[in-house]
Amino acid sequence: MVTVYINDKPYEVSENKTVLEVAQELGYYIPTLCHHPELEPIGACRICVVEVEGARTLQPACTTKVSDGMKIRTNTERVESAVKFNLSLIMANHPHECMYCEADGRCELQKLVHMYDIKPIFGVNVDMDKEIDISSPSINRELSKCIKCQRCVRVCSEIQGMNIYSMVDRGYESLPETEFGIPVYETNCISCGQCAYLCPVGAIYEAPDWKKVLNLLNKKEPGKVYVAQTAPSVRVAIGEEFGVEPGTVSTGKMVAALRRLGFDYVFDTNFAADLTIMEEGYELIHRLQNGGKFPMFTSCCPGWVNEMEKEWPELRENLSTAKSPQQMMSSVVKTYFAQKIGVKPEDIVMVSVMPCTAKKDEITRPQQLVDGIKVTDYVITTRELGKLIKLKGIPFVNLPEEQYDSPLGTSTGAGALFGVTGGVMEAALRTAYEVITGEKLPKLVFDSVRGLDGVREAEIDIKGKKLRVAIAHGMANVKRLLAEMKEGKRYYDFVEIMACYGGCIGGGGQPKNLDPDILKKRAAAIYSIDELSVLRRSHENPDIIKLYEEFLEKPNSHKAHHLLHTHYTDRSRAVRKAQKQQEKVN
Ligand code: SF4
Numbered sequence: 319m320v321t322v323y324i325n326d327k328p329y330e331v332s333e334n335k336t337v338l339e340v341a342q343e344l345g346y347y348i349p350t351l352c353h354h355p356e357l358e359p360i361g362a363c364r365i366c367v368v369e370v371e372g373a374r375t376l377q378p379a380c381t382t383k384v385s386d387g388m389k390i391r392t393n394t395e396r397v398e399s400a401v402k403f404n405l406s407l408i409m410a411n412h413p414h415e416c417m418y419c420e421a422d423g424r425c426e427l428q429k430l431v432h433m434y435d436i437k438p439i440f441g442v443n444v445d446m447d448k449e450i451d452i453s454s455p456s457i458n459r460e461l462s463k464c465i466k467c468q469r470c471v472r473v474c475s476e477i478q479g480m481n482i483y484s485m486v487d488r489g490y491e492s493l494p495e496t497e498f499g500i501p502v503y504e505t506n507c508i509s510c511g512q513c514a515y516l517c518p519v520g521a522i523y524e525a526p527d528w529k530k531v532l533n534l535l536n537k538k539e540p541g542k543v544y545v546a547q548t549a550p551s552v553r554v555a556i557g558e559e560f561g562v563e564p565g566t567v568s569t570g571k572m573v574a575a576l577r578r579l580g581f582d583y584v585f586d587t588n589f590a591a592d593l594t595i596m597e598e599g600y601e602l603i604h605r606l607q608n609g610g611k612f613p614m615f616t617s618c619c620p621g622w623v624n625e626m627e628k629e630w631p632e633l634r635e636n637l638s639t640a641k642s643p644q645q646m647m648s649s650v651v652k653t654y655f656a657q658k659i660g661v662k663p664e665d666i667v668m669v670s671v672m673p674c675t676a677k678k679d680e681i682t683r684p685q686q687l688v689d690g691i692k693v694t695d696y697v698i699t700t701r702e703l704g705k706l707i708k709l710k711g712i713p714f715v716n717l718p719e720e721q722y723d724s725p726l727g728t729s730t731g732a733g734a735l736f737g738v739t740g741g742v743m744e745a746a747l748r749t750a751y752e753v754i755t756g757e758k759l760p761k762l763v764f765d766s767v768r769g770l771d772g773v774r775e776a777e778i779d780i781k782g783k784k785l786r787v788a789i790a791h792g793m794a795n796v797k798r799l800l801a802e803m804k805e806g807k808r809y810y811d812f813v814e815i816m817a818c819y820g821g822c823i824g825g826g827g828q829p830k831n832l833d834p835d836i837l838k839k840r841a842a843a844i845y846s847i848d849e850l851s852v853l854r855r856s857h858e859n860p861d862i863i864k865l866y867e868e869f870l871e872k873p874n875s876h877k878a879h880h881l882l883h884t885h886y887t888d889r890s891r892a893v894r895k896a897q898k899q900q901e902k903v904n
Pocket residue numbers: 457473474478480481482483502506507508509510511512513514
């Protein structure tokens with residue numbers, strides 16, 4: 319421990335921390351822009367400057383480590399003038415068009431400009447001719463708004479290991495560009511949206527499908543049925559959009575808000591997560607009992623599917639063929655549910671609310687069509703749902719708690735776990751163990767697969783048969799694990815992969831939040847849903863049992879395969895290049 323003085327008050331603090339970390343923990347406000355708690359600090363924007371006694375110049379709080387006896391001042395006139403000057407310089411190179419910007423209302427720069435009352439003293443000099451990159455179904459890039467904080471570059475390399483961007487040019491000319499400036503969708507980008515999640519302004523943002531959804535709900539067509547589904551991790555994060563304490567479960571209010579937006583039915587993707595466990599769990603059991611490709615990998619994360627097809631196509635047969643819960647739900651809605659209510663599949667408009675930008679990409683895959691029909695019509699993120707609720711003036715925090723619609727609204731605690739890293743594994747193990755042994759699990763919670771370590775492994779004893787499992791999240795961790803498996807250093811039977819750090823609770827479409835403990839809070843909320851559930855095993859879900867009895871026959875049946883399973887292709891760089899050349903020839 320060391321003693322530091324902040325604005326003359328002494329504090330005992332742990333060494334090895336930065337001035338910013340210590341000040342924030344003690345409740346002092348220091349403005350930031352390039353800093354993000356998930357990333358290594360780089361001290362690029364100099365918005366976080368403080369006075370440190372003995373130092374000639376102001377010091378960036380995000381990169382300066384505390385030391386014994388350090389005297390720090392956060393609130394002097396000199397500090398305030400420097401912050402204002404630095405903000406004015408940024409604003410001289412940033413368009414002043416907040417009312418047209420996707421980040422309006424949640425932009426970190428906009429907030430600071432209001433807080434420090436910044437006026438355009440240096441004029442505005444912005445190259446608005448920069449083309450907007452809308453090549454990706456998941457993210458848009460509008461680099462005329464870039465403030466050069468490099469968060470996108472850092473998250474894409476440090477956390478995701480993808481290295482899609484690098485800063486090109488110097489000073490105020492510098493921008494995060496792709497290799498040779500090609501559209502982002504033509505790179506190895508996996509559509510995870512982490513760059514959009516961390517961008518503090520409106521330079522990278524999720525493809526704004528909320529506009530299409532707003533339009534279709536404003537002009538509902540007679541005879542059409544409007545259905546929404548909500549992913550497991552949306553309910554533990556949507557409240558943050560309305561100032562609710564992080565980690566609060568807002569399921570009932572979210573369902574109520576969707577009804578007030580105009581949806582006729584609101585279904586729970588957790589139901590489809592239970593269905594995924596039935597299909598994927600039985601696939602694992604089948605491979606264990608009859609042989610098959612090992613290790614088997616989970617397939618519910620479209621960011622991971624993109625990564626596998628683009629960089630590890632030799633693993634195509636190792637992935638479970640089960641579709642993601644989003645796509646299973648939509649397939650069941652446009653077949654089983656459509657029959658139940660007597661409408662044609664094409665008269666159902668299916669909207670998913672997801673924590674995920676890669677899900678926007680997933681619905682464009684040709685192998686996701688069912689009998690030629692696109693099953694999910696639109697995907698909006700948690701942030702986009704927040705925006706729609708605000709635009710419509712729906713008083714989220716005062717809404718009553720409402721229930722999901724039946725019959726696709728019943729779910730178990732196992733389904734809820736899909737929202738957090740390790741959750742799919744835990745849910746699958748609960749079902750696999752009980753189906754294989756015919757006995758109840760002695761302990762339902764698998765502590766060894768929980769937590770936020772980037773790679774976790776465990777050996778599960780299923781009545782004498784040892785099942786070796788691993789979990790990886792955050793694509794940089796995933797790549798390390800896969801490389802070691804390829805070298806033969808590690809071997810597993812079953813591996814869960816989530817592209818985003820923390821799993822979907824940290825998905826690219828979740829509310830932006832600078833709380834360093836945000837993932838722990840959202841994870842705790844997910845686990846609380848499981849603990850409070852009456853049913854905690856997917857195979858005990860009565861509506862799932864009924865769905866098989868009435869429609870799908872049994873897990874992995876011919877019909878289930880037709881509706882609920884998919885296949886993968888080789889989309890490696892070489893294959894994409896050859897396809898492009900072929901297109902040119904044609
Ligand atoms: S979407 Fe993900 S992979 Fe693609 S550029 Fe952004 S962070 Fe990198």
